[in-house]
Amino acid sequence: MNLDNFKETWQQQNSDTAAITINQTMLTDMKVNKQMKALNNMKWARIIEGVAFFAIIVLLGQYIATDFSLSAPTISAVVLTIFAIVGLAGNIGQIVLISKIDYAKPVSQLQKDIYRVCSHKLQLTKLLLMSVPFYLAYVFIGFDVLVGIDLFPHLEQHMIWIYSLLSLLLLVVTTTLLTKLHYDNIEISWVKNTIRVIVGERLVNMAQFINNIESTHR
Amino acid sequence: MNKPKKTLFAEAMEQHKGIVFKIVNSYCQNRDERQDLAQEILTTMWLAYDNYDNEHKFSTWMYRIALNVAISYYRKDSKRVGRASEDEECLVHIADFSQQEERGEEVMLLYRFIGQLDTLNKAIMLLYLESEPYDSIAHSLGMSKTNVATRISRIKETLKKQFESQDV
Numbered sequence: 001m002n003l004d005n006f007k008e009t010w011q012q013q014n015s016d017t018a019a020i021t022i023n024q025t026m027l028t029d030m031k032v033n034k035q036m037k038a039l040n041n042m043k044w045a046r047i048i049e050g051v052a053f054f055a056i057i058v059l060l061g062q063y064i065a066t067d068f069s070l071s072a073p074t075i076s077a078v079v080l081t082i083f084a085i086v087g088l089a090g091n092i093g094q095i096v097l098i099s100k101i102d103y104a105k106p107v108s109q110l111q112k113d114i115y116r117v118c119s120h121k122l123q124l125t126k127l128l129l130m131s132v133p134f135y136l137a138y139v140f141i142g143f144d145v146l147v148g149i150d151l152f153p154h155l156e157q158h159m160i161w162i163y164s165l166l167s168l169l170l171l172v173v174t175t176t177l178l179t180k181l182h183y184d185n186i187e188i189s190w191v192k193n194t195i196r197v198i199v200g201e202r203l204v205n206m207a208q209f210i211n212n213i214e215s216t217h218r
Numbered sequence: 219m220n221k222p223k224k225t226l227f228a229e230a231m232e233q234h235k236g237i238v239f240k241i242v243n244s245y246c247q248n249r250d251e252r253q254d255l256a257q258e259i260l261t262t263m264w265l266a267y268d269n270y271d272n273e274h275k276f277s278t279w280m281y282r283i284a285l286n287v288a289i290s291y292y293r294k295d296s297k298r299v300g301r302a303s304e305d306e307e308c309l310v311h312i313a314d315f316s317q318q319e320e321r322g323e324e325v326m327l328l329y330r331f332i333g334q335l336d337t338l339n340k341a342i343m344l345l346y347l348e349s350e351p352y353d354s355i356a357h358s359l360g361m362s363k364t365n366v367a368t369r370i371s372r373i374k375e376t377l378k379k380q381f382e383s384q385d386v
Contacts, residue, residue, distance in 0.1 A: 003346075003374045009324050010347040013236050020239045021311045022260060024228040030309075033261035035287070103262050103286045104269060104279060107341065108360030110286050209289065212338050213361055 042117060043098045049124075050091035056084045063141075072152035073144035076137035083131050090127070094120055108213045115183060115206045121199050126178050133171035136163055183207035227267050230276050231260070237280055242312060244332045244340050245288040249314060255291050256310045259284045281348070282358050285341045331377055342369050 013019070032040070060081045067074055098117055103110060131137075143151045155163075185191045186207040196204050221229075238259050242252040263283050270279055332343050338359070345355045352370075356363040 003377055006324060006328055007347055007349055009322065010240075010328060011349070013240060013325065019313045020235045020256070022231055022235060023309050024224075024231065026309045027231075027260055027264055028224040028227060030261045030264055033258055033265065035258060035262060035290070036265065102269070103266055103283045105282075105286070106358060106360030107282070107286055107289060111289060114290055209337055212336070213359065215365075 039098050039101060039117075042120075043095055046091045046094045046098070046120070050088055050095070053084050053088035053091060057081055057088065060084065063145075071150055072140045073150055076134075076140040079134050079137045080131070080141070083127060083134075087124070087127055090120075090123055108210065111206060111210055111213070115203065115210060118203055118206065119195075119199060122181065122195060122203070125198050126181060129174050129178060132174055133167045135170075136167065183210050186211055223267065227264060230280075231263075234277050234280050237277065237284060238310075239312065240344060241281075241284045241288050243329055244344060245291065245337075249312065252312045253308065253310060255288060256312055257308075258291065259287045260310055262287050277348070278350070278354065278358065281345060281350075285344070285358070289337055289341065327381075331380060335373065339369060339373055342366060343373060346370055346373075 060077045064074055064077045064081070094117065097113060101110070101113055101117070105113070140151055143149050180188065180191055181194060182191075183206075186195070186204065192204055195207065238256050241259065242256045246252045246255050263280060266283060270276070328347075332340055335343060341359060342355060345358060350358070352363050352366050356366045359366070
């Protein structure tokens, strides 16, 4: 039996008007649907996060302005400001992306857009992980703000070396982890499980779908 | 005089609503899900109708939106949605698929076969059965024509084997 023999029978269903009835008045009165509502909620969440990042940037900016020197707390504040700026830029990008979601796009393109929107939590986690090698920045600012002490001059030389090496090691580890945490690598079980834990099963399914559609060999 | 947008849309929907029926029956397991997905497809189409370009075939545009909604369709709590759709006035009503023996054995078999395919192959099959050319399928799905051809040939092979094993 050939699949082509079924085409005519299949297409005859188009004229079966009894199988589906549409309330046209209700339909054309619709202003929004579930997906649009979900996207709108996401947009508002990103706006709120963006405001939070902006507030952090302003606070850190004020902190830097009060002591504009090459001290450890000031440099730490600059480092954290850079992360906050990246976070804010990411949020603005998300808001633009959500506004551009278009269901008339080719399937692969739209699924990638939706993946990018839905993977926001993953991106935020990545940003946090990226700041891990700079953990001393939090320590220096914490000491300065809470106790009023610049910790760096009190550290012994060998401790500075140990902390620096640890930061370098963490940088290598987090960079490796973060470059792997992508839908291209969804078949790797730890990547799949990490994405599932951070964002959920939906993103795993989407990643698998995108990989499937991009694959020319399967 | 030009017809109002609502009338044009309603006419197009009446003419092509079979597409929605085929997609929801291919992608959803139960009736509540079908109703819910059909509603999402129709409302998405209405909300996107302003951007519809008359130069393109309406059915192709409709298929693309309907497939995109079906593939993105995600249910967190199907029981809750099921109860809600019973209470609410329905925008769309889908006939009970399980009681449609008059559709013919061939069509029912095809639905069963399509139901076993993965999300992407389902989309390819639906477009193929509509006699869409390979490059149009490739364009709608955003994949290469070669990939579409390879997948269709594999699907045909699998279907052939399934029919042979069932002596159809």
